[in-house]
Amino acid sequence: MKMVHAVIRPELLEEVKRSLEKEGFYGLTVYDVRGRGRQDSFSWKIRGNVYKIDLLPKLKIEIVVEDEQAHRVAEIIQSAASTGEIGDGKIFITHVEEAIRIRTGERGPEAVK
Amino acid sequence: MKMVHAVIRPELLEEVKRSLEKEGFYGLTVYDVRGRGRQDSFSWKIRGNVYKIDLLPKLKIEIVVEDEQAHRVAEIIQSAASTGEIGDGKIFITHVEEAIRIRTGERGPEAVK
Amino acid sequence: MKMVHAVIRPELLEEVKRSLEKEGFYGLTVYDVRGRGRQDSFSWKIRGNVYKIDLLPKLKIEIVVEDEQAHRVAEIIQSAASTGEIGDGKIFITHVEEAIRIRTGERGPEAVK
Amino acid sequence: MVDAGDTAWVLVSAALVMLMTPGLGFFYAGLSRRKNVVAVLMQCFIAVATISVIWALWGYSLAFGPSRGGFIGGLEWFGLAGVGGEPNPDYAATIPHSTYMLFQAMFAIITPALIVGAFAERVRFGPFLLFLVLWSTLVYAPIAHWVWGVGGWLRSLGALDFAGGTVVHISSGVSALVAAMVIGRRIGYGSFAMEPSSPTLVILGAGLLWFGWFGFNGGSALASGGLASNAFMVTHLAASAAALAWMVAGWIHKGKPSSIGAASGAVAGLVAITPASGFVGPQAALVIGGLAGILCYAGVNLRALLGVDDSLDVWGVHGVGGTWGAIATGIFADASINPAGANGLLLGNPSLLGVQLIGVAATWAYAGLMTFIIVKLVDRLVGLRVKPMEEMIGLDITQHGEYVVV
Amino acid sequence: MVDAGDTAWVLVSAALVMLMTPGLGFFYAGLSRRKNVVAVLMQCFIAVATISVIWALWGYSLAFGPSRGGFIGGLEWFGLAGVGGEPNPDYAATIPHSTYMLFQAMFAIITPALIVGAFAERVRFGPFLLFLVLWSTLVYAPIAHWVWGVGGWLRSLGALDFAGGTVVHISSGVSALVAAMVIGRRIGYGSFAMEPSSPTLVILGAGLLWFGWFGFNGGSALASGGLASNAFMVTHLAASAAALAWMVAGWIHKGKPSSIGAASGAVAGLVAITPASGFVGPQAALVIGGLAGILCYAGVNLRALLGVDDSLDVWGVHGVGGTWGAIATGIFADASINPAGANGLLLGNPSLLGVQLIGVAATWAYAGLMTFIIVKLVDRLVGLRVKPMEEMIGLDITQHGEYVVV
Amino acid sequence: MVDAGDTAWVLVSAALVMLMTPGLGFFYAGLSRRKNVVAVLMQCFIAVATISVIWALWGYSLAFGPSRGGFIGGLEWFGLAGVGGEPNPDYAATIPHSTYMLFQAMFAIITPALIVGAFAERVRFGPFLLFLVLWSTLVYAPIAHWVWGVGGWLRSLGALDFAGGTVVHISSGVSALVAAMVIGRRIGYGSFAMEPSSPTLVILGAGLLWFGWFGFNGGSALASGGLASNAFMVTHLAASAAALAWMVAGWIHKGKPSSIGAASGAVAGLVAITPASGFVGPQAALVIGGLAGILCYAGVNLRALLGVDDSLDVWGVHGVGGTWGAIATGIFADASINPAGANGLLLGNPSLLGVQLIGVAATWAYAGLMTFIIVKLVDRLVGLRVKPMEEMIGLDITQHGEYVVV
Numbered sequence A, B, C: 001m002k003m004v005h006a007v008i009r010p011e012l013l014e015e016v017k018r019s020l021e022k023e024g025f026y027g028l029t030v031y032d033v034r035g036r037g038r039q040d041s042f043s044w045k046i047r048g049n050v051y052k053i054d055l056l057p058k059l060k061i062e063i064v065v066e067d068e069q070a071h072r073v074a075e076i077i078q079s080a081a082s083t084g085e086i087g088d089g090k091i092f093i094t095h096v097e098e099a100i101r102i103r104t105g106e107r108g109p110e111a112v113k
Numbered sequence D, E, F: 001m002v003d004a005g006d007t008a009w010v011l012v013s014a015a016l017v018m019l020m021t022p023g024l025g026f027f028y029a030g031l032s033r034r035k036n037v038v039a040v041l042m043q044c045f046i047a048v049a050t051i052s053v054i055w056a057l058w059g060y061s062l063a064f065g066p067s068r069g070g071f072i073g074g075l076e077w078f079g080l081a082g083v084g085g086e087p088n089p090d091y092a093a094t095i096p097h098s099t100y101m102l103f104q105a106m107f108a109i110i111t112p113a114l115i116v117g118a119f120a121e122r123v124r125f126g127p128f129l130l131f132l133v134l135w136s137t138l139v140y141a142p143i144a145h146w147v148w149g150v151g152g153w154l155r156s157l158g159a160l161d162f163a164g165g166t167v168v169h170i171s172s173g174v175s176a177l178v179a180a181m182v183i184g185r186r187i188g189y190g191s192f193a194m195e196p197s198s199p200t201l202v203i204l205g206a207g208l209l210w211f212g213w214f215g216f217n218g219g220s221a222l223a224s225g226g227l228a229s230n231a232f233m234v235t236h237l238a239a240s241a242a243a244l245a246w247m248v249a250g251w252i253h254k255g256k257p258s259s260i261g262a263a264s265g266a267v268a269g270l271v272a273i274t275p276a277s278g279f280v281g282p283q284a285a286l287v288i289g290g291l292a293g294i295l296c297y298a299g300v301n302l303r304a305l306l307g308v309d310d311s312l313d314v315w316g317v318h319g320v321g322g323t324w325g326a327i328a329t330g331i332f333a334d335a336s337i338n339p340a341g342a343n344g345l346l347l348g349n350p351s352l353l354g355v356q357l358i359g360v361a362a363t364w365a366y367a368g369l370m371t372f373i374i375v376k377l378v379d380r381l382v383g384l385r386v387k388p389m390e391e392m393i394g395l396d397i398t399q400h401g402e403y404v405v406v
């Protein structure tokens, strides 16, 4: 199996979820992250100290799927999450050796069906 | 080494931690996530706009251990985090090529002892 | 490519970011985590119930870079994030099979340049 | 002669009304997306500072100074010249003139702050300040003069607005609708989920608004005693009835009783009772509040159907609620509660309702038209809307360089 | 005759007491787990709306209307008929009757809201509303009548309860204990950590409660002046002493001075001084408060030992604190502070303590029994508890479709 | 003779001022890093409890009791002996003595709480409590006596401090600077980013402070009426002008209008108008406030340049603002606003300015010196600073065993 990690703009989560659902990818895990990429950063001061915001709010999605589905999932995300502007984010694919469904103890691809 | 990723119900964290401790697994990293799986989702509207909650609060645990311990760790988590109800979560195991203890610079399995 | 995961003390983020920038590593993703390691834990009670804080606030950084850069990135982080005290954190390196820039669809090392 | 008890009550009321604007900030911040929480809070907070200064300079004089033809006050009281510790018996005979001015200042502050909800999450901060100053001067001051100023034409006509249903709520609600239409929808409106950042902040805001409203309506008696107590009582009952009504309407319609619904309902009830609070009793208050909850709930849903992105539903709550309150005053007013008032429709006096409708119509027309002109003007001059990329990142970081960690 | 100063003070006090219920919501929300924050806030918020309406309809009349045998008031004042701007000298001669009614309304609101803490995080919202209405009608109104109503049997007996130690705190605290036992523990109680979501909210709530309590106790003088000032002073001192005492007790017992402990202690002190606040001086207040901090701390630990999941410790704070306060009134009361009171044990009058104990016992028995019946009844009729899966996911999402992002 | 209206106003003012200290807690908590939010809140909250108790025991008597040579009061009123419902005409003829004592108690509470910001995020809780008790007894009580006590030497000299510019703000601001220097910088100061945890909490705190300040300054008239109204009015205007001024200064200087800047500016304006609020009119208030915004903004930047880690800028806001306010009183005072005051420089009386400067100098010297001694002493005795590892982890967990989840 593969884990598809995607860092996206938070406002596009609904869009991405909907696109994934349409092709039957339902299970996923998301969390808030902050990211730095090529985007402009903001710097300013408060009460005498210098601050810089170069970390902007993003969302990270993790989806585990069977090997052969990983590229399709990545494509779906890429097209749903792209606005063409800097800061759209990245997708990474990594290898997963084992998956277990906690409820039943099922293992392997069964666990993420 | 392996990284065991587990998405669990937040209220079972203590249980999982205790079970791991008992067998000597102490180091771990956790964070709040939201997850979607087979669970029912909730949908409703606020002030004229439709909302749906299909992402429910979960906790993610990451534990890096030596290769041969990974399955034992997964088993411990699976049995501690299972209620038998939909939404119990998943465990994934991935491969870790290198580990470093920041404090000392130690590398490899030593770093996660 | 490789993904370098680092769990660090939250207050050293600026330091780490600065050190990485100096050698041209700009892109990264961070998020708040809580971690347990060798550090002392704190236990106490509130209103009749026992609580223990053994999870202390940490920050996790994820950086995807080309294979040959991974060890350099790890070294930079290790030296910037180390105080010599227990609780400095860990660095893990994992393998990334594919990377995609969402904005353009570029793949491979190009995507994280 | 200054009465210590009356002055104590109106000073406290002024303090309570002042707190409403930060309260409104929390209410709106909780309804906004997380990335715009600071921006909304800041817009409300800075409204306090900005309007207070212009009120002292020219606003109070324009609104309450010697009338120029019933339309606007003169600048005789510029810089609060002559506004001191002695009462001005034209407005309130037992409290210092400065107390009356302060109490009115707090109304002048919250009114434009209410409009913030209409174009939340997408306007530049500098141009917003310009809008604030223009709107307060060109819309608020004249309407306040019409309704409350000695010689104001609506006051002379006999229109009743105890605590600002027309002056505060209709004017801001209608302006909100117009501003939202002119400025346009937020990026992704209708396609992304735009999740309220925090029901906790919404409840905090609603709680502070409710608390402050006792001063808003009760203080409008401009004296302590039976009339203030009546206004306080009906305010509380209308808010309660409306909170329940909106909650139940949403529960039936959408399946869950939402805390944001209950809070919005309470505000709707507070709005609707505002003009009536010195003229009706408790039974009428329950009816006015209950209907306000349902009407405003419908207003919000109607607004959504029309596709107008009045982001935090200022029109649905304040426009609809304020209009209903002005009409309800014409229906339920009871001169036995306040001899300075009049009887309404139910007590056999349909003419009051007519006068109330004139007031409503005039305010809708004037506030709507002027807001259209002001928004267009500001947009031409300095550009009101942020860049799309800034809207995506959020106003907190892009406008203020701040963000919410906790 | 209405006095402007007295009316101003009692109106402000009513506003302050109203703010206490949202304040309580924050206090409780901060003590709850993150997934139930909205639900707890909503339960408190909707208690304001619900009780206000039933208070206007029948509650006030049942509690304060013409007595039926000292046990309950009649329905003569249904819908607030006859409750207007003139004083009702039976209750307060210098403020409008509507002001008195409002002030009492705020007490009627917060009392059942206090019970929310007992069964937090596990009851369905609709049945909760039913419980609220029944409890307020069948438990609160009668007890208020006994103690404060003209002709009420405890009042006639000479029991002293200046601002509601018995009526508000014992009644809610005992009911909380019973309700928690009948409804049962939360899933995982004793095995999972149940972390308070936010000390910040706890402090916000405690701050607003403390602030509002100046109105609660000070306003119970029903006039401005020396007695109100005394009540205010002893309230403040008892809260302070109790906050320190609880904090120190926890520090010694558990190793750390916790902010939640200090906040809980302050509330315990406020509770305990409530019945005594018009009858004791500052030195007694320090003693009553200091002991309240320690007794309530012990009460909470005892409750935990007994394994009852009174989730946010309503009994430990309000039941124990209210009982101690009623007894302390019997010990420390000093007729020189309030001629309408009496001397207590320390001034050589043991009989007052006896009467106080009768009041305590009657309230424990009646509130306990009736709450048992009401909870059982509601549970039978409509099912009070959420499904286990809903409890796991949290009430915010499952009951209200809302959740806390920030 | 006790006047109901005056008493109502001063009691309400006392309640408002009490709320300022939790408000200050939110302001400071929002400016602190997330890991120290609880600790800051707790320090402010426990200051309320601690100072109240010592104020009742000895503080009030030391500050306002029969003078010993103009420097300190005697212990005749230990335990509030004799402080009851009758007015003490030396201080306020129309309100109970207990009301005056309470109002003053709230000032005594907030003053040391202000200093919390100087050494936030790095001191141990127990030693902090010791500091609190010592500072309140040895610094606050004497300075309050000098300026406000009957027979106090600065009062006798004719120094004007309507509501505590010297007693509250200069004393705390200067002490903050000294304490920050003695205790030293936070680990990583100047190299890590130290991000304010929450602009939301900052605005909440600033809103509550502003609201409470109406009582702080308005209540200092110790009666309801024209003077209270004047103080309320100028307070509001100065805060508004200063919020705008600081915001604009920061906008020009650093590119963005920050909400924390606007909030800090409002506080700076409130501080600066405090001593002047009973002696100047609205035009002067706008000038005093506007300049306060700029001067305090400069003060904060100067402090940063000097490398002193007065973490939340107590000196920059309260020290600079209070000093400016005392001087401004000497410049703008107008006896026609308050016959009990005097004319200032602009009305041809330079001597007042001289007296004001003496007051400023004496307070700087005494507060600075005594704070140096107290901090050194506490540090020697029990160790004031946490261990480096504890500072890294944060005070919430290490001092209080609590932390902020939401």
Ligand SMILES: Nc1ncnc2c1ncn2[C@@H]1O[C@H](COP(=O)(O)OP(=O)(O)O)[C@@H](O)[C@H]1O
Pocket: A007, A034, A035, A036, A037, A038, A039, A056, A058, A085, A086, A087, A088, A089, A090, C026, C027, C028, C029, C030, C062, C063, C064, C065, C101, C102, C103, C112
């Ligand atoms: N090398 C990297 N490793 C991990 N995350 C990255 C990396 N580069 C970018 N990111 C994540 O992707 C987000 C978008 O990156 P950015 O470079 O702004 O977009 P784009 O790919 O459109 O140029 C960043 O905010 C960050 O979270």
Ligand SMILES: Nc1ncnc2c1ncn2[C@@H]1O[C@H](COP(=O)(O)OP(=O)(O)O)[C@@H](O)[C@H]1O
Pocket: A026, A027, A028, A029, A030, A062, A063, A064, A065, A101, A102, A103, A112, B007, B034, B035, B036, B037, B038, B039, B056, B058, B085, B086, B087, B088, B089, B090
């Ligand atoms: N394919 C997946 N990839 C990543 N996370 C998943 C995936 N499927 C489920 N999850 C995570 O596991 C959680 C529980 O999944 P669910 O399907 O409800 O449980 P169960 O395995 O008991 O049927 C989800 O909330 C989500 O966080």
Ligand SMILES: Nc1ncnc2c1ncn2[C@@H]1O[C@H](COP(=O)(O)OP(=O)(O)O)[C@@H](O)[C@H]1O
Pocket: B026, B027, B028, B029, B030, B062, B063, B064, B065, B101, B102, B103, B112, C007, C034, C035, C036, C037, C038, C039, C056, C058, C085, C086, C087, C088, C089, C090
């Ligand atoms: N086996 C592990 N797997 C995942 N994360 C770990 C592991 N061990 C430690 N960590 C993370 O590293 C952090 C620091 O670990 P700790 O053991 O305290 O430091 P040190 O390496 O200096 O002894 C922990 O808080 C936790 O987040």
